[in-house]
Amino acid sequence: MPIALNFTSVFSKDWEINFTQCMPNGYLKYTDLCNMLQLTAAAHSDMGGISFSDMQEFNQAWVLSKMRVEITELPKWRDIVTVTTWVNTLEKSRSVRALEMYVNGTKIIGSTTFWAVFNTERRRPEALALPYEHIELYPQRKPTQESFSKIIINPEKEVVFEKVVYLSDLDIVNHVNNVKYLEWCLDHVDEKSILNEKLNSFEMNFMKELSLKDTVVIHENFSEESTIFSITKEDKTCYALQLNWK
Structure with missing residues (x-):
């Protein structure tokens, strides 16, 4: 156009x-x-x-x-x-x-x-x-x-979920849509923190694209001030999310 x-x-x-x-x-x-x-x-x-x-x-x-x-x-x-x-x-x-x-x-x-x-x-x-x-x-x-800012991933992070990438996760560029990563992680946050609007800010880093049928692992590291999620494929970090709480 x-x-x-x-x-x-x-x-x-x-x-x-x-x-x-x-x-x-x-x-x-x-x-x-x-x-x-x-x-x-x-x-x-x-x-x-x-x-x-x-x-x-x-x-x-x-x-x-x-x-x-x-x-x-x-x-x-x-x-x-x-x-x-x-x-x-x-x-x-x-x-x-x-x-x-x-x-x-x-x-x-x-x-x-x-x-x-x-x-x-x-x-x-x-x-x-x-x-x-x-x-x-x-x-x-x-x-x-x-x-x-640089999201620091703690090596002592906890594995919370393993997932396979489905067709519904992909977008027009033929990789996992960036909002899907956020959705996957938020599904593992305490619902009271979300519904009571305790989230002050959040930051996302996208490092490697994910494709159909990829198997990924979602990790979490929690503190009172923030929660950090990371998503890995074959032990390589593809995505990091930091949730900063009020």
Whole structure:
């Protein structure tokens, strides 16, 4: 698609929270929150001429490498939320994108995301083949109080679950969708902590892609301040998640 005539480097989109996206307490699921943020980023990319369809002409796609989310409060069923996004940095094969969520003009969530350009045939990173000079960058406009951190995986972690990757776990890039990793881990968190909205922030690192029929092991290490999950395949870490509690 060509660059939209009404393209702007700062983009906003409204969403209504529906009941399928909510937990039993009526508040937005953390997985659906991540989906909504990424769908907004995708809509902005569509307008800017660097969408999945545009990139597939060169066998390329954006894949998420890191994501940090800071939460003041969650939106609830029937809320109209506004998600605003812009690009902090964009060079060659990588980009940092900012996202913020508002309800009635009040910011409730901020997220910093790190993306890599991925060749979907070679299954490796490479430089973006499309022009992007029309996108204005805002390196000083930060959506989160903290930037990415290194998630430290304790070697004494506990094995909590073993899983086989099914077709329902895959996305259009033909690997496990990034939100699926989060879903797998949250299923092993005490439900009271989730339903009582004790989560202050969380951060995810994606290290190796997972494919259909891969067998993975989910590990957990718990403390009062945070819970760290890691997912391994053949003893190699593919994903790490840090949940920071209030």
